[in-house]
Amino acid sequence: MTRLATYSADGQEFYGAVTDTGMIALSPDFPQWPTLYDAIRAGGLQDLVTAAKDKPVTHSEFTYEMVLPNAPRILCVGVNFPDRNAEYKDGSTQPKYMSLFPRFASGFTGHDRPLIRPPENHTLDYEGEVAIVIGKTGRRIRAEDAYDHICALTLCNEGTIRDWVRHAKFNVTQGKNWDRSGSIGPWLVPFEKAEQLDEARIQTRVNGELRQDDYLKRMTFPIREEIAYISTFMTLQPGDIIVTGTPTGAGARFDPPRYLKPGDVVEIEVDGIGILRNGVEDEK
Known part of the structure; x- marks a missing residue:
């Protein structure tokens, strides 16, 4: 399984291929694509996969970054599993249409980096999710053709300051975009077959305790x-x-409620993608 990541090493930011012994820097070989996002925009993901074959590890010490730190458009789907609507205890019926809200890259950090709890409010919460990366432009895409537009999969801890999603009547944006309150990563896995999503099981653990456990095929809105x-x-x-x-x-x-506190460790796992792990720290 090829894994592509954005990382820092020796005071510089790179993208490259993840191995069991370290990173293979690919960005120096593709100056036309300064970032992994640029490679995706140019349809170059497969070129990176091919280039990584038989190349030696270039960095054994590195720090993961948010996998697409300059992604300009991140859209999140809310209340999308059975029983999630009932969790709100507001007496509402299951909605006909999906809930959507934007998040910005500044709200995310990378794998093995701490989620930051702000001093203004301590209701930092976790949400384990699969994130898809679009690889092909499309408008009014038919559902049966939708998978043709995905190029890669990754994981997301969609960290939320719960009290701040209630500051307004109709939006949750301010509770969803605190700097480094969530994470996306550790890497991108190229999307090759429907089973990667249709058979996927997602689990979230906090300090080793299983908190979330479900299958993507049970989504209210697939x-x-x-x-x-x-x-x-x-x-x-x-x-x-x-x-x-x-x-x-x-x-x-x-x-x-069981909100996150400094010292906690959150792990989100999906077979075939990996494990996204983050600790928790107070903002300094």
């Missing part, structure tokens, strides 16, 4: 439908990220 619906009103472009929805079991839904 990923094919997400792509079809979103592309109705906006042209999806290579490099766009769709964060597809979290199962029941986030910390806010416990009684009393």
Whole structure:
């Protein structure tokens, strides 16, 4: 399985291929694509996969960055698993259409980096999700054709400051975009077959305790439908990220709530993609 990541080493930022012993820097070989996002925009993901074959490791010491740190468009799907709507305890019926909201790259950090709890509010919560990366432009995409527009998969901890999603009546943007409150990574896995999504099981653990556990095929709005619906009103472009929805079991839904605190470790795992791990620290 080829894995492509953005990382820092020796005071510089690179993208490259992940191996069991370190990173293979690919960005120096592709100056026309300064970032992994640029490579995706140019349709060059397979070129990177090919270039990584038989190349030696260039960095054994490195730090993961958010996998597409300059992605300009990140769209998230909310309330998208069975029982998630009931978790809100507001008496509402299951919605006919999916809930959507934007997130910005500044709100995410990389694998093995801490999620940051701000001093203004301590209701930092986790949400384990699969994120898809668009690789082919499309508008009004049919659901049956939707997978043709995905180039890669990754994981997301869609960290949320819960109290701040209630500051306004109709939006959650301010609770969803605190700097480095969430993470995306560790890497991109090229999307090659439907089973990578249709058979995927997602699990979230906090300090080793299983909190979320479900299968993507149980989504209220499946990923094919997400792509079809979103592309109705906006042209999806290579490099766009769709964060597809979290199962029941986030910390806010416990009684009393179980929010994240400094020292906690959150792991999100999907077979065939990997494990996204983050600690928690207070903002300095």
